[in-house]
Amino acid sequence: MAQLPDFYVDDIIKRALAEDINYIDVTTDNLISDDIRGTAFIISKADGVLCGINVFRRVFSLLDSSFEMKAFYKDGDTIEKGSLIAKFSGKTAMLLKGERTALNLLQHMSGIATETALYVKELKGYDAEIADTRKTIPSLRALQKYAVAAGGGKNHRFNLSDAAMIKDNHIDACKGITAAVQTLKEKTGHTVTIEVETRNLDEVNEALKAGADIIMLDNMTNDMMREAVKLVNKKAVLEASGNITLSRLREVADTGVDIISSGALTNSVKAFDISMKIDKTSLEYEN
DSSP states (O other), X not given: OOOOOHHHHHHHHHHHHXXXXXXXXXXXXXXXXXXXXEEEEEEESSOEEOOOHHHHHHHHHHHOTTOEEEESSOTTOEEOTTOEEEEEEEEHHHHHHHHHHHHHHHHXXXXXXHHHHHHXXXXXXXXXXXXXXXXXXXXXXXXXXXXXXXXXXXXOOSSTTTSEEEOHHHHHHTTXXXXXXXXXXXXXXXXXXXXXXXXXHHHHHHHHHHTOSEEEEESOOHHHHHHXXXXXXXXXXEEEESSOOGGGHHHHHTTTOSEEEOTHHHHSOOOOOXXXXXXXXXXXXXX
């Protein structure tokens, strides 16, 4: 699992901090002097999968060059309720100013990783793999897709430049699947993968004959997907999508599809409960 580069993460964090702090923290700036240092820690309040610990660290590092942290778990690790995730120290004012931003990102990413791990576990024993979609929160896509990978899932395309996907509106606007695929093959290079979204078996057959690399079975019944698997016969990758829930996952995998994609991994996930506490006995003034 490749780490996200600091320059990319920093841009997200700086925007979040500017949104939250603006130009002054009325409470902290009037209560806590700059010369007070303290120690704090974060504890898991549920069972799940940790993700975003380096993002959490980076929030405080940007605010305070003297910030130090010892993490006891890494991204992708399973944690239990009550686990001590990390201890850290720095200027107390900066710990307070960065708390909400750091926790928001850590809790959101850990929530995605935890949910993804449940989907991965549900697919154990099947050949199908779970993947995310582009149904992400604007500006947070890279963090969300990183979290999916931390939970054991696969990433679909990150953006519109990664691969060509001919969706229903493209089909309706381009005189059908065959014409759309042929045009893309003529205009794009050999490295461009072409996926076609299909709504019925006739469209599956047309996409196959047109030479699609991946065929998406959009909101199809289980019986339709089984027929599509037989029809395609491993000549293209088959992706099931639409109305994919954890409770339905096994029956979809049982149809024989290769990939199951779900927007629920990123667009409606519950934040993972993590608490940050300052050790009040650690407060001290710098000389």
